[in-house]
Amino acid sequence: MGVTFMVYSLAWGSALALMASGLSLYYSVSKVANFAHGSYVSMGLLAYLLAIAFAHWGSKITGFGIDHYAIFNISNLWALIPAFLVAGLVSLASFAGIFWPLMKRGATPLQLLVASIGLMFVLRFLMYIVAGSMNWITLWTPGSTTYHILGVRITLAEILSFVLLALVAGLIALLETKTLIGVSLRAIASNPSLAEASGIDSFKVQALAWFLGGGFAGLGGVLMFIFTGPPGGRPIVELGWMNLLSIFAAAVLGGLGSFYGTIIAALILGIAFNQAAAWFTIYLNVSSSLALLIPFGITLLTLLFFPQGLAGINWRKLVNKIRITRVEEEVVRR
Amino acid sequence: MNIISFLVTYLSVAAVYALLAISMNIDYGWAGIPDFGKAAFIAAGGIAAAIVATRIVPPLMLHMHPANPSKLSFFTYYNGKILPAITAHPIDTWIVFIISILLGGIIAAGFAVIFSYPAIRLKEDYLAIALLMAAQIVWLFLRVYTPIMGGTMSMTLPSPSFKPIARALFHSTSPSAIDAAKALFLWGLVGVFLYYAEKQMNSPFGRMLRMVRDDEYAAAALGKNVARARLESLIVASFLAGVAGAVYVLIHFSSVNPDYFMPDLTFFVLTLVLVGGVGNNIGSIIGALLIALLYRASYIFGTSLGFSWGSYLYYMIIGLAILITIFVRPNGILPEKPVRTPAWDVYALVRGKQPWFLRRILMRGRGKVNTGEKSE
Amino acid sequence: MEEGLPIRVENIKAGYGKLEILHGVSIRAELGELVAIVGPNGSGKSTLLKTIFGFTNIYEGRILLGDMDITKTPPHKKPYLGMAYVPQVANVFPSLSVEENLRLSYIVFRKRGDGARKFSQVLADIYEMFPILKERRKQKAGTLSGGERQMLAIARALLTQPRVMLLDEPTAALAPKIAEEIFRIIREIANKGITVLLVEQNAKRALEISDRGYILVQGKVAYEGHSREILSHPELGKLYLGLLK
Structure with a gap:
């Protein structure tokens, strides 16, 4: 398990981080545990494939033919833009059309969650129509251009997932500290009713968060598909659903609604899952799908001790506690 | 397909859904626990049925060696010897059924005790996701760990025989007479569930659950043990889910495969409760009847369309059913009634x-x- | 700074859900007047302010700001009309720094005021008025003490250049010395010409600094008049306000 595999694990984690941080971003303001988030992931992938199909209209783009054109290389990078936009707009539409009206009526968190399940089913069906009419229900991963840098094999998709994650993290950092709408975003997350009394247009701010969140999910979806292909040989539409629990695991481990906590959690889970998968197949000779036990186990255990996830841990206090116990031990020893 | 056979199969499917819905209604509807691990509790029934058919009944009733699903020779031995031996006697199949129901309920209640640890401490959203992850782990484990029920290979199970009942009731053993007997039995079981659930709901225990759901702090201030109430509701609901799971596996599928217990199942059951009426048992049954009809009709209609996406039409129908319910009747078709x-x-x-x-x-x-x- | 606006509440009936709390309350505050609303616990003082700002259900009556009927205006539009509301608790954004808390007022200021340069001037004035906030401007608002938090909340409201200010028990749970400072600031605000509606537990001090006062009892106005008149009334203090002569 060399550097190459470590890079792959981290890149996988970054793709997960993109998807999960999107969820976190709008959860922080709207408090919707959105199960349709997986649909935005698949939407991004479909938009990417459709964009490439349109660019090569007339060639054999239906069925497995698309795999030949959709390979992830420099000249196809532009197709990430429609992936971002489509996923973002669908997310925005679902907020404006479903969640905002429900929130205005005073729906409980549980009702919002259940509504998101309904939305997930509807979106899934719509995607099946698109994927079905292009004959794309099952596809293989189209793969990505590979480079060798300093003796390390690295694919363009891997490089791009790091770059995109860094860009997204930077963008959000700038947005949340330097712009008024970003500060408003944090203000709503911190005290929604006061934000309303302060004249902040809650709808506009939340809509921005949903657009960005959905867009990030779409980007992560394309990258995840390039890395792993259809999960477990299932239809490509199920990509989002199959990754949804990992997304939630990362978001919950990071402390629901904490953007940076989620990114760190996703990277941790990415390494844990991929290393465990390799270990499971090589040493235990069991299916790598069981490796999901490890990230889920980590998340569940963390939740049991820190019900608010990583963001809820008071690190300074924890470190102090450890230090104090150590000092106490020394005192006792003397 | 003639209308009677459609109706009869539809009614028995709806009855199985109704059983699942009633168990969901107890912890989701009354106690307000977002039990997204329901699929795992239902799986307990499947596990139990597999264990009973392979390990318990052969040595106990048939004086045969138990079958071990992890061995290569399992299928020849199980399908060739044990299964015919059990199905040869209708009474034996019913014994399998009864032991499975009890064992399924007990295993599920055991799961509930384990799961209750987070259920008492976590907030709603966190809890929903934690339970969902737990269900996913159970599902993956059943798929990969073959000694339990042979992994992803479908294992045929001896479903209880309705032939004698059909003969006694309708003087006929035609497929629709058997299906009718099955539907009758299942609705009888629904009646038992309903009676039990209604009785619990209108007992001090049921009132305490609603109180805990509506205002945890007020309940605690009045000296109610909130943690214990949640644990008890989870155990009761899971016991019923285990029983329903055994029915689901033995009567609905008459085979067992881990993919019957994919975490999606939870959402399906949730839809039944939600559309029918959260906190209302009759509502849950109505939801099951309605969604089963929509499900079957949209599946038949979708596949007859001739498009490659036609078979997914039911996603749309179920999704729209959920969304419309949330918007038009947020509390379902039959809303919760005051405690009696x-x-x-x-x-x-x-x-x-x-x-x-x-x-x-x-x-x-x-x-x-x-x-x-x-x-x- | 703009002049204050008169505000009139006419026979309002309001509450939460179906529970009516205010049973026909009429009050008015003239231009630049400091009006104190006092009364026993649970009399609906805070609900009255929430109702004026639009956080409750109004069943009857109307609210007029100047000549405009604002009965049905949603809360997030009210700041743009020149109203500012300082709730009793949770009146700052705890996870934002003090400066960010203040900068958020620019959202409203921009629509009512003159732009970024004027805003930094006003901000400088505010820092002069509350030197402690300048000292703590990089600190998270959640780490401030009770008095500092109350000052930050008032400062946030002032930065929007309001014409009417609604203050909900600004001195609750504060040490007497700090409460005194807050009262001084409130009087100063009213002196600048802003109409202030002040809800207070500490009836004696509130009436001492205010121009007029209302005594609210069980969702109804039990007495209205000049503050000095209420303070010197032989019975009122003993009856409703727990003031012993």
Whole structure:
């Protein structure tokens, strides 16, 4: 398990981080545990494939033919833009059309969650129509251009997932500290009713968060598909659903609604899952799908001790506690 | 397909859904626990049925060696020897069924005790996701760990034989007569579930659950043990889920495969409860009847369309059913009713708010109450 | 700074859900007037302010700001009309720094005021008025003490250049010395010409600094008049306000 595999694990984690941080971003303001988030992931992938199909209209783009054109290389990078936009707009539409009206009526968190399940089913069906009419229900991963840098094999998709994650993290950092709408975003997350009394247009701010969140999910979806292909040989539409629990695991481990906590959690889970998968197949000779036990186990255990996830841990206090116990031990020893 | 056979199969499917829905209604509807691990509790019934058919019944009843699903020779031995031996006697299949129900319930209740640890401590959203992850882990484990039920290979199970019942009732053993007997039995079981759930719901225990759901702090301030109430509701609901799971596996599929217990199943059951009426058992049954109809009709219609996406039409129907319910009737078709205490019964009786045919039944066993309507 | 606006509440009936709390309350505050609303616990003082700002259900009556009927205006539009509301608790954004808390007022200021340069001037004035906030401007608002938090909340409201200010028990749970400072600031605000509606527990001090006062009892106005008149009334203090002569 060399550097190459470590890079792959981290890149996988970054793709997960993109998807999960999107969820976190709008959860922080709207408090919707959105199960349709997986649909935005698949939407991004479909938009990417459709964009490439349109660019090569007339060639054999239906069925497995698309795999030949959709390979992830420099000249196809532009197709990430429609992936971002489509996923973002669908997310925005679902907020404006479903969640905002429900929130205005005073729906409980549980009702919002259940509504998101309904939305997930509807979106899934719509995607099946698109994927079905292009004959794309099952596809293989189209793969990505590979480079060798300093003796390390690295694919363009891997490089791009790091770059995109860094860009997204930077963008959000700038947005949340330097712009008024970003500060408003944090203000709503911190005290929604006061934000309303302060004249902040809650709808506009939340809509921005949903657009960005959905867009990030779409980007992560394309990258995840390039890395792993259809999960477990299932239809490509199920990509989002199959990754949804990992997304939630990362978001919950990071402390629901904490953007940076989620990114760190996703990277941790990415390494844990991929290393465990390799270990499971090589040493235990069991299916790598069981490796999901490890990230889920980590998340569940963390939740049991820190019900608010990583963001809820008071690190300074924890470190102090450890230090104090150590000092106490020394005192006792003397 | 003729209408009677459609109706009969539809009714038995709906009955199985109704069983699942009632168990979901207890922890989601009354106790407010977003039990997204329901699929795992239902799986307990499947696990139990597999264990009973392979390990318990052969040595106990048939004096045969138990079958081990992890061995290569399992399928030849199980399908060739044990399964025919069990199905040869209708009584044996019913014994398998009864032991499975009990074992399934007990295993599920055991799971509930384990799961309750987070259920008492976590907030709603966190809990929903934690339970979902737990269900996913159970599902993956069943798929990969073959000694439990042979992994992803479908294992045929001896479903209880309805032939004798059909013969006794309809003097016929045609497929639709057997299906009719099955539907009758299943609806009888629904009746038992309903009776039990209603009784629990209108007991002090049921009232305490609602109180905990509506205001945890007020309940605690009145000396109710919130953690214990949640644990108990989870155990009761999971026991029923385990029983329903055994029915789901033995009667609905008559085979077992881990993919029957994919975490999606939870959402399906949730839809039944939600559309029918959260916190209302009758509502849950209506939801099951309605969604089963929509599901089957949209599946048949979708596949007849001739498009490659036609078979996914039911996603749309179920999704829209959820969304429309949330918008139009956020509390479902039949919303939750006030708790029926003896005092409420008397009040309703005096005010004439009870339908006449229920009055006598309701007053039975409540002792003599002067309702002022003696002339009736 | 703009002049204050008169505000009139006419026979309002309001509450939460179906629970009516205010049973027909009429009050008015003239231009630049400091009006104190006092009364026993649970009399609906805070609900009255929430109702004026639009956080409750209004069943009857109307609210007029100047000549405009604002009965049905949603809360997030009110700041743009020149109203500012300082709730009793949770009146700052705890996870934002003090400066960010203040900068958020620019959202409203921009629509009502003159732009970024004027805003930094006003911000400088505010820092002069509350030197402690300048000292703590990089600190998270959640780490401030009770008095500092109350000052930050008032400062946030002032930065929007309001014409009417609604203050809900600004001195609750504060040490007497700090409460005194807050009262001084409130009087100063009213002196600048802003109409202030002040709800207070500490009836004696509130009436001492205010121009007029209302005594609210069980969702109704039990007495209205000049503050000095209420303070010197032989019975009122003992009856409703727990003031012993």
